[in-house]
Amino acid sequence: MSTASESTRQVEDFTEISQTSSSSAEKITVTESSPRETEKSDVEASAVENAIPPTETLSKRRKVLVLFIVCLAQFFDIFNGNASIISLPELGRDLGFEPGALQWILSAYTLTFASFMLISGSVSDIFHPKPVFCAGFAVVGLFAIPVGASVHPIMAIVFRALQGIGAAMNVPSSLAMIRIAYQDPVEQNHAYAWYASAGAIGNVLGFIIGGVLTARTTWRWVHYLIAIAVIPTSILAWFILPNPVPKTDKRRGIDLPGVLTLTAGLILFVYAISASSDSGWGSPQVITTLVLSVVVMGAFFGVERIVKEPALPLQTWTNKNFIPLFFYGWTAYWWLLGMELQLVDVFTQLWHDSSLIAAVRCIPLGPSGVLSCYLAGKYVTRAPHTLLIGGPTLMAVASILFALGDTPDKYWSHIFTGLIIGHMGMGGVYVGCTTMIMSGARKGEEGVVGAVTYTAYQMGATLGLAVVSSITLGVNSGRALDPISQHAGYAASFWSLLGVNGFAMIVAIFFVRR
Template identity: 35%
Template sequence: MPPLQPLSPAETPVHHELSLTRKLVLLFMFCLAQFLDAFSNSALFSAIPVLEVSMGMTENQSTWIMSAFQLTFASFLLISGRISDVYNPKTGFVGGVLGLGIISLCAGFVDDTIPLIILRALTGIASSMTIPSALALLVNVFPEPLEQARAIGTFGGCACVANVLGLMIGAMFVQWASYHWVFWFIAIVAMPTALACAFIIPPEIANAKDNLEPAAAKWKSLDLLGVTILTVALILFIFAVTSGSTDGWASAAVLVPLIVSIMMVIGFFCWETRIHVDKAAIPPRTWFYHNFSILFAVALLPLFWWFTVFIIFTTLWQNVLEWSVISSAVHMLPIGVAALIMSFTGSLSRIFSPKWIILTGMSFCMIATVLLALGGGKPDDYWPYVFPAFSLGSAGVMLTYTHTNIAIFQAAPSSMAGTVGAIFNGALQFGSAIGLASVSSIETSVEANHGGSHEYKGRAAVFWFLLAVVSILFISVSIFYDRSTDHTPQPEHGDPGHPARRSTDSDEKLNDTNMIEKADLANLPV
């Protein structure tokens, strides 16, 4: 066998150094796409009551205005991540933002329930194309660890800020104009952004595979069978847990897709272990990167906590206390302010262990959740209970979100940034879907026996349940998070010597070792 040859200069991935101004402009564009994705979901919270009246929606139909987006967004993240890793992520990013704008423009002209739900589902697919590709581009634009941590923190912070500003801007549109402007606003911002990004994003920050691998090899690397199995499984799973809160958990429409989805997930992981590790949609070694699994579990929390608070208090304030849409949105502002401040803490992960930062954030979250469980059902409860809980809880959740996001990208190689971004954002969506289904069931069952929706007991039970979830995650991070590789460089793709690689890659290591030994033997003098 001939000796192993080093990569030629044309084959060696190169990080092109961009100017600071160019980097900041690119970061702004990526953050704007993140903002639009979150805004397109949160702005409709204020519009749901108006949509129900104007379109004559049932409760189930109004639920699907939100759930259709969530279902397709979470389900198509994986294939989006794979496309971003295998092909040029710039194409996926620009296409996703442009698609979001065009679909939102069309949705603004719709006045019927079913077409609107379909367009919301298509919006979720377009949005799913933007997040993994934006993260893949961001990791290439900011390869230096400290800059990357700050950029990822800022990128993540835009989602929470958009959630709160979405409530506010959506409320203003609903009260002073029309709910149609919620969709048109997204289109007005998204389409020029997409056109600008087509020229601003430089081709040299694209994944090196875009130039190195032939088209046939890249097509095989997508693992279309594996991606299809998992995508269908996720669609069925999210459909089941979303329908369970409205149709009842014992109905066939819930149990059948739930059971089928679980079987398909098992089949997916069996399939992934049978194909070549580099051709798998989610290589099995991914779950054994350092702290990857525990960080995935922590990622289930942030949107679960935020969305629970949004839904509980927007319905309480508007339907029970009869506050205006604008007043309800204004009272939510502490959530956005606290999250915005904490989004700039990314550099702390280079000074302290992410473990201690995440645990600190969870501690804040637990204190806030206790306050919300103890009080919040009366107008007089806002300042002694709700305001400090919103401020402290949102700050804690944002700390947890930001540093989990940073840590999970440091655990895996940059060549998998798109897939890792898809997994992380998928965990966020799964947490919110499963959590909100559980929350709805708990609130409904408690209120049925304790005074109905005008009493706070059902909502208090929800927050005690949420406290239990946060406590379990706190204990899990305390036990299972390993700090031995804190502040070490990201592992290189296929680097078996990095601590982030586990014994599950033993076969791959053995193959690499045999190749090296054969190469050395070929170089021995005869």
């Protein structure tokens, strides 16, 4: 990533961006470029070839509006997931879900979210983030309508999966748009922190609004509300987001064999993990699908070595800290969604709370999440490595508290305290990981790097949902049905989250370069 004091780069057939620091804001001036020297390294040449088309000059007010729009997308992506978690018991009873299949309402969304991320990032880089973002946002809103109108479990799962495709289009284009609008590294880090904060707000409001709507009306209005809010916003985004300056050079093609192979491999892998909670890890269905996913993923890397314009250039894996942060990113949403799903089940199934009371119990997620993202954004430039280690440490403390909070009288001492401590850590993990991995992205690879980053997050989410559900169902199978006995399964799943936190700490300490 360039610094504010760095001299202006000149890139053939593209624009030159000149950054001048002032006490209040950054002013970006776009001028025509002059040819570079012919002695370019292969990496620089590839970066030039794949660069995102230049964008019109943005005023400070316009940049704020751009950030507001992409933050709304992040807000509704997280809101969509959490409002679904809180309404899950009512939805399951209404549509007649089997207990082991109910988590597919969440897993179908995260499955397509993860699987279609790379192709969305690739298209975003080749054309421009704006049309990809607007189309994805519209898809999330439009398919919320048939989810709310579902009359059968399969119908709800299918349309949730289609919603996930729209969310996958939103994320890499949002990250690329932030990188385009905010060229200064300090402003860019603050923008990423605001983006994370929007997710934290969506996290708590998803629980609260979803709980209110489920308790006072029906779970269907959770999804209708998303449609009402998102569809008009996706139209408004077209008029706010910056337009690309037309390119005069040959446009890079889409690596169709690569993206189709990777998408197929990810779908097989995520499906196998998700199905394990229902069919069991040793079932032929899960084992066969896992083996096929490994074969297809291997074929993807073979394709990327021979195609002329790969969707995921192999040089991307050589970006600073890319590989360790990719695996570190799995742990973030693994912990978050696994913890939230299990706590909501504890509140509603064991403690017999209504959806509204369960939502109120989750309120600490909001203030702690926003505060942690703000603090992380403020200090990520100076101490990113500290965030990567400190975040999982706080989350580990929370995991222990959740495992020991077996009765309602322990809500304040264990659950409430754990929600605040854990989410303070989550903010550090999310902002630190996203900022560090995006800062290492080469010019023109912003969309792909953002896509792979969020693929890691969503794969972790899907794995987390499947693993904690499998552990809880497996431990509680055959046990007495009283709340204390049944809490043993949930406690075991929280102890498994502690192991995930430990893995993140090991990666940050030993493998992430300072």
